[in-house]
Amino acid sequence: MLSQFGIMFLFILTAFAFIGGILLFGKLLRPDRPTEEKLTTYESGEEPVGNAGVQFNPRFYVVALVFVLFDVELVLLFPWATVFGQPTLIAETGGLWGWFALTEAVVFVVILALGLAYAWAKGYLDWEKPQPQLPTVATKVPTTLYEQVNERYKRPTTP
Amino acid sequence: MLQIAFFAFIALTLIGALTVLLTRNVLYSAYALLLTLLGVAALFVFAGADFLAVSQIIIYVGGVLVLVLFGVMLTSKPTTISTSTVVASERSNAILAGSRGVWLGVLLAAGLFFGLSRLLMNAHFALFDQPISKAPTTIDTIGKQLMTEYIVPFEVISILLLVALVGAGYLAKKSIKP
Amino acid sequence: MELTVLVIKSLVILAVFGITLLIATYSTYAERKVAAFLQDRIGPNRAGPFGLLQPIADAGKMFFKEDFIPAQANKWLFILGPCLAMLTALMSSAVIPFGDSIRYGSFEVPVQGIDVNVGVLYVFGVVSLGVYGVMIGGWASNNKFSLLGAIRAASQNISYEVALGLSIIAILMMTGSLSLRHIVNEQNGFFQWNVFTQPLGFVIFLTCAFAECNRTPFDLPECETELVGGYHTEYSSMKLGFYLFAEYINMFTSSAIISTLYFGGFQYPFMHQVHDALVDSLGSTVGHNIATGIGTAVLFGKIFFFIFFFMWVRWTIPRFRFDQLMNLGWKTLIPLSILNVVLTGAGLLFDKFKYATWLIVIVMIIMAATNAIKAPRRKPVTVPQL
Numbered sequence: 001m002l003s004q005f006g007i008m009f010l011f012i013l014t015a016f017a018f019i020g021g022i023l024l025f026g027k028l029l030r031p032d033r034p035t036e037e038k039l040t041t042y043e044s045g046e047e048p049v050g051n052a053g054v055q056f057n058p059r060f061y062v063v064a065l066v067f068v069l070f071d072v073e074l075v076l077l078f079p080w081a082t083v084f085g086q087p088t089l090i091a092e093t094g095g096l097w098g099w100f101a102l103t104e105a106v107v108f109v110v111i112l113a114l115g116l117a118y119a120w121a122k123g124y125l126d127w128e129k130p131q132p133q134l135p136t137v138a139t140k141v142p143t144t145l146y147e148q149v150n151e152r153y154k155r156p157t158t159p
Numbered sequence: 160m161l162q163i164a165f166f167a168f169i170a171l172t173l174i175g176a177l178t179v180l181l182t183r184n185v186l187y188s189a190y191a192l193l194l195t196l197l198g199v200a201a202l203f204v205f206a207g208a209d210f211l212a213v214s215q216i217i218i219y220v221g222g223v224l225v226l227v228l229f230g231v232m233l234t235s236k237p238t239t240i241s242t243s244t245v246v247a248s249e250r251s252n253a254i255l256a257g258s259r260g261v262w263l264g265v266l267l268a269a270g271l272f273f274g275l276s277r278l279l280m281n282a283h284f285a286l287f288d289q290p291i292s293k294a295p296t297t298i299d300t301i302g303k304q305l306m307t308e309y310i311v312p313f314e315v316i317s318i319l320l321l322v323a324l325v326g327a328g329y330l331a332k333k334s335i336k337p
Numbered sequence: 338m339e340l341t342v343l344v345i346k347s348l349v350i351l352a353v354f355g356i357t358l359l360i361a362t363y364s365t366y367a368e369r370k371v372a373a374f375l376q377d378r379i380g381p382n383r384a385g386p387f388g389l390l391q392p393i394a395d396a397g398k399m400f401f402k403e404d405f406i407p408a409q410a411n412k413w414l415f416i417l418g419p420c421l422a423m424l425t426a427l428m429s430s431a432v433i434p435f436g437d438s439i440r441y442g443s444f445e446v447p448v449q450g451i452d453v454n455v456g457v458l459y460v461f462g463v464v465s466l467g468v469y470g471v472m473i474g475g476w477a478s479n480n481k482f483s484l485l486g487a488i489r490a491a492s493q494n495i496s497y498e499v500a501l502g503l504s505i506i507a508i509l510m511m512t513g514s515l516s517l518r519h520i521v522n523e524q525n526g527f528f529q530w531n532v533f534t535q536p537l538g539f540v541i542f543l544t545c546a547f548a549e550c551n552r553t554p555f556d557l558p559e560c561e562t563e564l565v566g567g568y569h570t571e572y573s574s575m576k577l578g579f580y581l582f583a584e585y586i587n588m589f590t591s592s593a594i595i596s597t598l599y600f601g602g603f604q605y606p607f608m609h610q611v612h613d614a615l616v617d618s619l620g621s622t623v624g625h626n627i628a629t630g631i632g633t634a635v636l637f638g639k640i641f642f643f644i645f646f647f648m649w650v651r652w653t654i655p656r657f658r659f660d661q662l663m664n665l666g667w668k669t670l671i672p673l674s675i676l677n678v679v680l681t682g683a684g685l686l687f688d689k690f691k692y693a694t695w696l697i698v699i700v701m702i703i704m705a706a707t708n709a710i711k712a713p714r715r716k717p718v719t720v721p722q723l
Contacts, residue, residue, distance in 0.1 A: 004451050004452065004453040004454070005204045005209070005453070006161075006164075007346050007350070007450070007451045008431065008451050008453065008459075009164065010346065010347070010350060011350050011353075011428065011431045011450060011451065012424070012428060014347075014350055014351070014354065015354075015423075015424050015427040015428060016424065018354065018427070019420050019423050019424060019579070020420075022575060023416075023420070023575060023576075025400070026399070026400050026404070026574065026575040027404075029400050029401055030400065030401055030402060030403055030404055030574060030575075031401075031403050032403065032404075033403065034405050036408075038403075038405050039405055039406070039407050039408040040407065040408065040409075041407050041408075041409045041410075041478075041479060041480050041571065042407075042480060042482070042565065042570055042571060043480070043481070043482075044565065056232075056233065056484075056485065056488060058233060060229055060233070060488055060491075060492050061226070061229045061230060061233055062327065062328070063492055063495070063496060063663070063667075064222075064225055064226040064229045064491075064492070064495060065226060065327040066324060066327065066667075067222060067225075067226075067495040067496065067498070067499065068218070068222040068223055068226055069320045069323055069324050069327075070499040070671075071217060071218050071221065071222040071465075071495075071498070071499070072218055072222075072316070072320060073317070073320060074217075074499060074502040074503065074506070075214040075217055075218055076305070076313065076316065077502075077503075077506050077678075078210075078214075078298065078458060078506065078509065078515070079210065079298050079299075079301040079302030079305055080302055080305060080306065081302075081506045081507075081509035081510045081513075082298055082299060082302050082509055082513050082514060082515060083299060083302030083303050083306065083513070084302075084510050084513070084682065084685075085510055085511065085513045085685055086513055089303070098685070098686040099686060100306070101306050102682045102683065102686060104306060104310060104313065104314070105678075105682070106679055106682070107314060107317070108313065108314060108316075108317045109317075109675055109678065109679065111314075111317040111318060111320075111321050112317055112320055112321060112324075113672070113675055114321060115320065115321045115324035115325070116667075116671065116672070118321075118324065118325060118328065119324060119328055120667075120668060122328055124328050125663065125664075125667045125668060126660075127659060127660035127663050127664070186476070190414070190473065193469065209455050210455065210458070213455060213458040213459065213461070213462045214458075216462040216465065216466065217458075217461060217462050217465050220465065220466060220469075221462070221464075221465025221466065221468065221495070221498070222465070222495070225468055225472075225491055225495060228472065228491075229488070229491070232476065232484070232488065298455065298458075298515060
């Protein structure tokens, strides 16, 4: 007999076969005429500079770190959630089970919520808001002239 | 049929693990780790531990490995294939282990290997014994045990996670606010 | 015996695949038609009647376009990325219960790919795997835009996963089972639908589903104003097709899961009466099968509504900024979902009262209303006729 997981495996295999088949089919159909220009990395029409080894914000790493901790919490809550409301268990303990389980889970969650609050208060979850920078242009036209133009074509806001 | 699948997953796990060990590119080893973790999850299924398999995927593949990948991407440069800097970029990723303490490492590895293999020998791969369709889900039992017998570890885990969070924040503080 | 089971299961698998792919294909057409409708255009209307053959023409184009792998890219990972995205997208539709069951002789086959009893966890696991398709593809392109898109995608997905999981946990507390079929069966009766018992959980789940699918307003990984094409900048031909197609498959599966978890799946009002009437008049086999068919049709109606909703939102709401996205995920949705779980538990213990989370909703509505009243009024601006 096939187990449920066996069928799942079969499903994944079928998906693999499907994807592989389509890629192979496409490979047979499509032309293949690479040139050097085609194979360059796209960088908005410029010659690409260096590779993609760019520095990025370490906040991404911190977010992933906080996520892992919450992930563990989440996985531990799954078995709790399934047994929480079981009527047989509640009946056996005379209604105590539910309160007991809820208290435990609340303690568990609250401790982690404290962690979230800590990270929040310390600003690990803050992302820099983009600071719009007004471009400064070296021009001989004085800025007052622009203001005059603006003033002249200003829309009356209040009647 | 079942045997073939079982050994296929073992092969997957081992190939992944060997790639982690032998490849010179840190990012490749991270992706090979993905293979290994998936293989281990499949082996958990064979042991009848469905919840453990899924939590392996959720925590390790979905969480820890993403963290590892972020770490690698933050610190290393992807290798350039066509340029002449191949060697240099590979070198920057290599972990330079000194020759000190070789014996300690070997001893540790041997001890770990021995312990783990003892564990594995004693492991009970349920799927080979009983008809699979009758294998009940383990999640109920885990839930009950977590709420009764292992209540203290359950709560201690949350404190541990809190401590880890604070620690992570402390480490990250320097990089965020220079 | 074993062979028959294998054949039946293979047929079911193929059917699930076929339906998923068909709906995803026509979602692309529907998206363009919906966009056209919302923007007062006509949309595709050349290929076939009403442009109905457009998706097939698009697929043909994907097949015949030249596919190049950039010289700087990492070849195998570059190919692996879209394949993985497609694989994870295809996998999750396996556990969705599309209908009750089909009777055939003495057999009773459930209309479901795999009736696994950890269905919810399976879906959640697949969701957490979903990061990799984008991440591997984005990194392997060795393009700055792609890499930034990939990092954004991964960061966004993991940020919304926690709230997603917590809103699922609130449902699990009510049903006490991880099987999706069981969750559906638990929602018999219109007001037993989880959307009525878990209104807040539904909103959180919906938002997170949008974020996990990388759909607008959460499509920062492929935000064309900032990142060109995002993670698929370097992709062309069928590999690009995989990425785009995976998005539509994800949309279909998340619509299906939303309908299953919150809108009663294949349940509809007066279902049992309809079922009994059909069985009485047509016999227990044919009647039951027709009743199942009606249920399946109802489920697909719900799914199509949610697919439409996804599109409606896409062409209505502008994109978030990245800091707004992170703030929404971490500072709004996670605390709210924790509150939701706690209140659901308390309500369940207090005389099995399932509708406790309406309290949060009412408080939030009151707060919003007072905010709106307190807010300074803007002076009406009259624009002079020029």
